[in-house]
Amino acid sequence: MNPAGYPGDASLIGRYEGNPGQPGVVPYTTVNIVSDPPKDHIIWSLCCFVYSNPFCLGLAALIFSIKARDRKMVGDMDGAQHYASTARCLNICATVLVSIIIGICLIVTIVTASRATYTSRGHI
Template sequence: MAAMNPEGYSCEAAPLYGGRYDELPAQSSAPTMVQFTTVNITTEPPQDHIIWSLCCLVYLNPFCLGLAALIYSIKARDRKVVGDLEGARHYGSTARCLNIISTVLTSIAIFLFIIIFTKLIYLLTDISRQL
């Protein structure tokens, strides 16, 4: 009996749980109240990319993509004012894609223009040296 009960602990100090065996000993059979907590997650409003669209309209406008991007940006801003955040997100995403395409096409065109212009200048200087 000494091995089961270490010194300083008596047999009566261990509580014995009686009752039903299908529930945990600490559970009571009384109904419990469940408390709900509401968490408000504030998301940032969707972007309409209107400044980028204006720049694409004025400066970078191949195939009128800047105008289409500006139209979608205005639609996104209108949807945001009305409170339709999903619609604003959709129109803003379309405006962003059009702005990206317009910027990439214009960058490629400027890059090609610089390459062709430098080649042309090099060719003209080479021809003038030969004469």
């Protein structure tokens, strides 16, 4: 025995309050899903700064990573995402440049060593 107007009342099924006799709008529930905070790439930036710092790209990446971490702590996720993506790009550039430089140094060393070996045997 529910009083009129309570959810158990059969006369309210299919109607929304305020529109008697008409099929009404069904209320819905919105669920806000909080996404994960952006990565700040601080460890990668530290490695690029300490081990490979061509054209000070590692230092710039470290600065942007720290700015991204600060923005994340304040709650500005858009700003943190912007600084984190800049740090990521700088880290990629630094890593690629150092990889190319190391590869060229290895190739030059191998070619020089093979030529030295070839000339020391008296083939020239």
